[in-house]
Amino acid sequence: MxxxxxxxxxxxxxxxxxxxxxxxxxxxxxxxxxxxxxxxxxxTPPEFFEFIANSEERTLKYAHSKGNLGLRQAMSKFYKENFNLDYTDEEILITAGGSEALLFVLTAIFDAGDEILISEPYYANYNSFFEMLQIKVNAFSAKAEDGFHLPPKEEILAKLTPNTKAILLTNPGNPTGTVYTEEELKIIGDIAKENNIYVISDEVYRLLSYDNRIATSMGSFPEYEENTVIIESISKTYSACGARIGAVVSKNKTFMKEVYKLCQSRLSVSSLDMIGAEGLYNTLKKxxxxxxxxxxxxxxxxxxxxxxxxxxxxxxxxxxxxxxxxxxxxxxxxxxxxxxxxxxxxxxxxxxxxxxxxxxxxxxxxxxxxxxxxxxxxxxxxxxxxxxxxxxxxxxxx
Ligand SMILES: Cc1ncc(COP(=O)(O)O)c(C=O)c1O
The missing domain is CATH 3.90.1150.10 (Aspartate Aminotransferase, domain 1)
Incomplete structure (x- = not known):
């Protein structure tokens, strides 16, 4: 067969x-x-397990396809308190990890044969999603001798074609450990805005940046807010890879409506994991x-x-x-x-x-x-x- x-x-x-x-x-x-x-x-912090143990759920029903309101509100507060980002609960859709967030975001943006722009080396699992959705990859090289920071804007633009629908950034980087500067993010934001394409900013390691460096979120720039989509996850932030809780975060209403349809198609993520995750966001701070x-x-x-x-x-x-x-x-x-x-x-x-x-x-x-x-x-x-x-x-x- x-x-x-x-x-x-x-x-x-x-x-x-x-x-x-x-x-x-x-x-x-x-x-x-x-x-x-x-x-x-x-x-994984004990709060995760405590909130689940204390929950009054007795029948594990499907949760809301958008994710529990309490969790989305807690995430919204987390963004404001820790990164001064203004995302309302309506601008957050809960997914089964950052992985499902990526799958939905790519599905919402790309048709078969469309192209994605990405800096190499990049997180190898992206390739599985690209293959599933038949997305063509145009990679520009980030070099070890430059600390895997972005090449000049012209080198990135050289890989852009009329079929390019988005740039995918991983910040901080896997496998590189590179944290992009604000200037680099602005180069990417400008390219996206000037060419009317998305920036998918995979920020699952956002809280891990060293030497007093701050990993700036792509969501910090109001001028790119229609282009920007953030991939979120509790896997690394709270040492909770097995909980399978992530999110798609964006202010682009038309785009989020499409992602919501995809969320509805899989009904719901794990209701217990969402309860634990809400506990983490609400109790663990700086x-x-x-x-x-x-x-x-x-x-x-x-x-x-x-x-x-x-x-x-x-x-x-x-x-x-x-x-x-x-x-x-x-x-x-x-x-x-x-x-x-x-x-x-x-x-x-x-x-x-x-x-x-x-x-x-x-x-x-x-x-x-x-x-x-x-x-x-x-x-x-x-x-x-x-x-x-x-x-x-x-x-x-x-
Ligand atoms: C860059 C990056 N994005 C996304 C993910 C997906 O993580 P999860 O699905 O556990 O949220 C990972 C996992 O290692 C990763 O390294």
């Missing part, structure tokens, strides 16, 4: 590709340090975010200085999120990552990396790079770095 091209064209994510090798390594008795997982290891940020910033410092000390390794200091892009002294980072799992251990331990090629659209780009995620404790980061260093030495002497 038939399998659609839309589905069969979707590639395995670079994060998941190595799982069989990891399973083999564990079977062989090795301990594996996970430099590959992009999900917070910090506990102190909680500061505390979390400090933990990741410390880890960022440990990993950055550790990587700088490894021979032949090049690294861009991440400004936010919990990822770092690393150029390794190897020809093919995927082969090396597999070798680490299949053939190498140091005192019975090895490390799992994410080869970076899958984050690029351009063939062969990122072949020497890996993405490292620092969602593990500092002592584990240090051990994993030692293993990486030993592994590189042995690999290059083979």
């Amino acid at each position: 038939n399998i659609s091209k839309r589905s069969s064209n979707i590639k395995t994510s670079p994060v998941r590709k190595l799982i069989p090798y990891q399973e083999q390594a564990i079977k062989a008795g090795k301990k594996v340090y996970h430099f590959n997982i992009g999900q917070p290891d910090l506990p 102190d909680y975010f500061d505390q979390n940020r400090a933990i990741y910033e410390k880890r960022r410092d440990v990993i950055y200085s550790g990587l700088l000390n490894i021979d032949g390794v090049k690294v861009v200091k991440p400004e936010g999120a919990f990822y770092v892009m690393v150029t390794l002294p190897v020809d093919d980072s995927e082969k090396f990552a597999i070798w680490l799992l299949e053939h190498f251990d140091y005192e019975g331990e090895t490390v799992m990396l994410t080869p970076a090629q899958g984050f690029y659209k351009t063939p062969d780009a990122g072949k020497k790079q890996v993405r490292i995620s620092y969602c593990i404790e500092e002592d584990k980061i240090k051990k994993a770095l030692t293993i990486l260093e030993k592994g590189l030495k042995e690999y290059n002497n083979l």
Whole structure:
């Protein structure tokens, strides 16, 4: 029987590709340090569970397709208090994570064959949505030597065509850890406005930016408000990836009406998760975010200085999120990552990396790079770095 091209064209994510090798390594008795997982290891705040336990729901009915009003009001307050953003509850639609928000936003904007403009390297899961919806990707390159910041406006414009319907930004970036400046956001906003296209601003890491840097939201610019769509999620903000709560946020009424229709088609998101999420938004404030940020910033410092000390390794200091892009002294980072799992251990331990090629659209780009995620404790980061260093030495002497 038939399998659609839309589905069969979707590639395995670079994060998941190595799982069989990891399973083999564990079977062989090795301990594996996970430099590959992009999900917070910090506990989900107890408030999430308390609000669910105290809820008076006795029949789990479908919730409103827009999401619970209480949650949307709590998010609206969160935007005002933390980022001075004015989004009313009517400008917020709750989704099953940022992932569903992305799917709905792209579905509402693109017809098959339309084009999206994006900076590479980019979050590889976007490709699955692009394939599903048959969206053509026009990527402009952000270079490691520029800290993965945006190239000049002309380079971005060179990739724009009459079929371009939106620019997708990830700020702070996955896999880059780059936090765009206000000037960069204005360049993107201007391009969108001048060409009457959308800016989809994926801000799921907004609260994680370091060195007293503020990750400015695309929603901060009233002049681009009709063009701007924000992708929100509680996954990283509250260490709650499994809760599956996100949102589409926009002031563009016509666009939001379309997204609402898509929300109605899937009826509702999890009502219990929404209750927990409302509890998080209503109780956890600046102190909680500061505390979390400090933990990741410390880890960022440990990993950055550790990587700088490894021979032949090049690294861009991440400004936010919990990822770092690393150029390794190897020809093919995927082969090396597999070798680490299949053939190498140091005192019975090895490390799992994410080869970076899958984050690029351009063939062969990122072949020497890996993405490292620092969602593990500092002592584990240090051990994993030692293993990486030993592994590189042995690999290059083979
Ligand atoms: C850049 C980016 N956007 C969106 C998501 C989706 O997250 P979720 O669906 O858990 O909200 C992720 C998850 O890692 C991500 O890194």
